[in-house]
Amino acid sequence: MSDKIRIGIVDDHPLLRQGVATTLKKVADFEVVEQGGSADEAREIAERCIPDVLLMDVNMPGDTFAAVRAISKAQPTVKVLMLTVSESEDDAYAALEGGAQGYVLKGVSGPELVQAIRNVAKGETFVTPAFASRLLSHFRKHANEKRSVDLTHREEQIIREVAKGLTNREVALKLDLSEKTVKYYMTNVMQKLHVRNRVEAVTAARRYWDDQDTPPGSAGVS
Structure with missing residues (x-):
């Protein structure tokens, strides 16, 4: 050999x-x-x-x-x-x-x-x-950004449902909200997580939950 x-x-x-x-x-x-x-x-x-x-x-x-x-x-x-x-x-x-x-x-x-x-x-x-x-340096900067994520209870609730594969309309029906309201909250979530779309938002949220040992089905992020 x-x-x-x-x-x-x-x-x-x-x-x-x-x-x-x-x-x-x-x-x-x-x-x-x-x-x-x-x-x-x-x-x-x-x-x-x-x-x-x-x-x-x-x-x-x-x-x-x-x-x-x-x-x-x-x-x-x-x-x-x-x-x-x-x-x-x-x-x-x-x-x-x-x-x-x-x-x-x-x-x-x-x-x-x-x-x-x-x-x-x-x-x-x-x-x-x-x-x-x-x-x-880049890693530390983003680690600090991740720790500073502060989603409201409603924002966390909505991204949690989106992470399960629900559409905005389905989330709206489940939470008794208007579809426009769900879109508004999702826009806020994407801004806070520094992402460009729903897929990236779900990925970032799951990473945050993993870091916090918080499963997607449990209570708020904030």
Whole structure:
């Protein structure tokens, strides 16, 4: 059995991908087993080659984050390490929450990339240090925002019913309100939760309930 760390590289820029591969092939205990250029190819490589570490770009054809989630679920031994130019906190959170073990910005030095791969192969998480501090600041800011959510009893009651799958009309009938009133309360809820639509509102509310150990069927949020 080989002691080498087996690596897959998925990036839709062939020259960059080849450059990364050339760098990694010079490392004695690294073996580049396969390369690809799309989210679908990332999933195929993970399933067929089962590399120890799979380097993936964020911006490439296909749904990258769905691929990360699928790989994490179907091939949990494959450690995904994002290698990207994207400094978007949303991209980083989507990747890490989807199961990626690391997030490294392109432009990283060869030795730093090698260290990131070694860390991820051991099951550790690695994020480019300078970017990690920004993520932590972003996380703390949003954590504070979540703690400060203050829904009224009626707002919580309505989002709870919406979370069960009821439409505004069905909520209005159940709570003996007008549909217009329900829409008004839902607008307030979305503003307080900093979301854009009903789906995001339900997701945010459920996260809040989880954080507070408050099940959707129990009494108020405020």
